[in-house]
Amino acid sequence: MRSSVDAFSEDTNQAVESNPAADSARPAPERVSPRERRVSYPVVLVLLGAALMVAVVVGLAVGSVSLPLTDVVAILGQQVFPGWIDPGWPATYDTILLDVRLPRVLLAGIVGAGLSAVGTALQALVRNPLADPFLLGISSGASLGAVTLLVTGATVLGTLATPMVAAFAGSMVTLAAVYALASSGGRMTTTRLVLAGVALSYVLSALTDLLLSTASDPHLMASIRFWRLGSVAGTEWRTLPIPAIVVLVGLAVLLWQSGSLNLLLAGEESAGTLGLDVHRFRTGMFVLVSLMTGVMVAVSGAIGFVGLMVPHAVRMLVGADHRRVLPTATLLGATFLILADLAARTVAAPQEIQLGVLTALCGGPFFVWLLRRQTRREKTDR
Amino acid sequence: MSHHEVRPAELDIRDVSCNAGGREVVSGVSLTAEPGEVVGVVGPNGAGKSTLLRTAYRQLRPTEGRVLLDGADVFRMPRRSLARRLAALPQETPAEFELTAHDVAAMGRAPHRRRIGGDRLGDERIVTVSLEMVEMAELAHRQFAQLSGGEKQRVLIARALVQEPGMLVLDEPTNHLDMRHQFDVLALVRRLNVTTLAALHDLNLAARFCDRLCVLAAGEAVAIGTPVEVLTESLLSEVYGVHIEVGTHPRTGAPTVLFGD
Numbered sequence: 001m002r003s004s005v006d007a008f009s010e011d012t013n014q015a016v017e018s019n020p021a022a023d024s025a026r027p028a029p030e031r032v033s034p035r036e037r038r039v040s041y042p043v044v045l046v047l048l049g050a051a052l053m054v055a056v057v058v059g060l061a062v063g064s065v066s067l068p069l070t071d072v073v074a075i076l077g078q079q080v081f082p083g084w085i086d087p088g089w090p091a092t093y094d095t096i097l098l099d100v101r102l103p104r105v106l107l108a109g110i111v112g113a114g115l116s117a118v119g120t121a122l123q124a125l126v127r128n129p130l131a132d133p134f135l136l137g138i139s140s141g142a143s144l145g146a147v148t149l150l151v152t153g154a155t156v157l158g159t160l161a162t163p164m165v166a167a168f169a170g171s172m173v174t175l176a177a178v179y180a181l182a183s184s185g186g187r188m189t190t191t192r193l194v195l196a197g198v199a200l201s202y203v204l205s206a207l208t209d210l211l212l213s214t215a216s217d218p219h220l221m222a223s224i225r226f227w228r229l230g231s232v233a234g235t236e237w238r239t240l241p242i243p244a245i246v247v248l249v250g251l252a253v254l255l256w257q258s259g260s261l262n263l264l265l266a267g268e269e270s271a272g273t274l275g276l277d278v279h280r281f282r283t284g285m286f287v288l289v290s291l292m293t294g295v296m297v298a299v300s301g302a303i304g305f306v307g308l309m310v311p312h313a314v315r316m317l318v319g320a321d322h323r324r325v326l327p328t329a330t331l332l333g334a335t336f337l338i339l340a341d342l343a344a345r346t347v348a349a350p351q352e353i354q355l356g357v358l359t360a361l362c363g364g365p366f367f368v369w370l371l372r373r374q375t376r377r378e379k380t381d382r
Numbered sequence: 383m384s385h386h387e388v389r390p391a392e393l394d395i396r397d398v399s400c401n402a403g404g405r406e407v408v409s410g411v412s413l414t415a416e417p418g419e420v421v422g423v424v425g426p427n428g429a430g431k432s433t434l435l436r437t438a439y440r441q442l443r444p445t446e447g448r449v450l451l452d453g454a455d456v457f458r459m460p461r462r463s464l465a466r467r468l469a470a471l472p473q474e475t476p477a478e479f480e481l482t483a484h485d486v487a488a489m490g491r492a493p494h495r496r497r498i499g500g501d502r503l504g505d506e507r508i509v510t511v512s513l514e515m516v517e518m519a520e521l522a523h524r525q526f527a528q529l530s531g532g533e534k535q536r537v538l539i540a541r542a543l544v545q546e547p548g549m550l551v552l553d554e555p556t557n558h559l560d561m562r563h564q565f566d567v568l569a570l571v572r573r574l575n576v577t578t579l580a581a582l583h584d585l586n587l588a589a590r591f592c593d594r595l596c597v598l599a600a601g602e603a604v605a606i607g608t609p610v611e612v613l614t615e616s617l618l619s620e621v622y623g624v625h626i627e628v629g630t631h632p633r634t635g636a637p638t639v640l641f642g643d
Binding site: 129268270277319 | 462466470477480485492541545
């Protein structure tokens, strides 16, 4: 029912588009506008917040050993209010939940939130809803950076040269390159952007493969291969602080700058006439987005399509205003990746599936759908 | 209506030259717009109309000359201060996101907004009033991407009005509009008591609504003056390279441009 209505209205719109003289003659639209159809923003936030909490609890409970949900809540409660709850559960539960599952679930949540926020920001920065750190090759650049450091054991920068820093450098160079390639010599179209991203992505992955084939340590190679496809398996507490800080601070900065992200949607010149120093802002955002992507790739590999799907779904829920999109995308992204990780470790248990494989399985078809819609719009655009 | 309280600005383009792609596309143009005046820039395609306008709204730094708004160089002003005095309508459309017409118009409040925190009291009212002025209030919650070309253009004009500017710089504001909306938009600009610099293609509209016109040809201002002074058969025929006849509108007395035989 709904799809037939939408298809109908789309046809009429195209007819009007090609005939501007019909403007005033157009009958008043009777259908409900998307804004009116939307659930109110606070309700969306509350529902998604609740969903995130449920995802965390379920993510902690389910696994090779299933813990009762009540015990999960009680163990968490005991951590927050020590001594208030009488521990009536086996001591092994503490270890499974607090040392094995909690860091993993938290990292999945942090990365899901971060990737969604980065995707949202990238889409505004390149003014195209098809942007995603994975699709634009930025994740591949970060991977190459990290792998280069791991394989060669480079010590060029001394102690500074951690895989995270190398991944940050890799993602920043890639982002600058993809932007320059896509926007050189004219308007940045979807085709140019996606092609530039795919081309760079291929080259960078090939370079990474080349590097890996020279590596001598089989154990290192196997672990790199698993990490590259995206996974939060085996996360320990000591992995968490840096990604947590970078993602949280990054989210705060993005939220603070959400008004400026909105202006970018108006177009480059228009944003300038509305008081935004576009070049300076974009440069700063590129650095931030690269930093967040680099750190996330360094800990969890290249998890694709989250930054594409989540912002898009969120915009359908709350509209295009980044002051609303960013908080909502953060909640939805965290929930989504925690659940995806849950699927990754349970679907083929005891075997683990890479998280990146799962997100690509949902994200690929979604991307094709978006691409079709987007190119159709560009055609009807004057 | 809030727009009436705003003091119209004074624009002074002084001897401006611009390069694009290694070629001089605007050469030594001087043009002023007195407070409240509506000044049209006309001329054939590629004459440098958009380029000249881009210097006025600070998107393109002139290689020579200066652009002064109320006596201050626009390139030395803080961007936000400039955006509170001058609104521009470049030839570009907002990105294909889920923006509504209202979202697009509300962007005009940005230079007035505090950097952190929400909308100021009254912001919403200005957005609504501006959308009403371009007759788009009823479609405010429609997706911008799904509007017709003319509707989009009117929403963008509303965004400029939302800025409450003393100066409007409009690049082909009547593009994609049918005759009625072309007339309405320029009549609205005329009523606003906001100094306006507009690039216009339609010479009859320019003659009807502008106080003064600047005819650009190959980057040079070949004539500046009232429509009656500027729109002459000899000048237009030469500039456009096609035989043009100029008559007089039977009632308004404005010059009326017709193709010759």
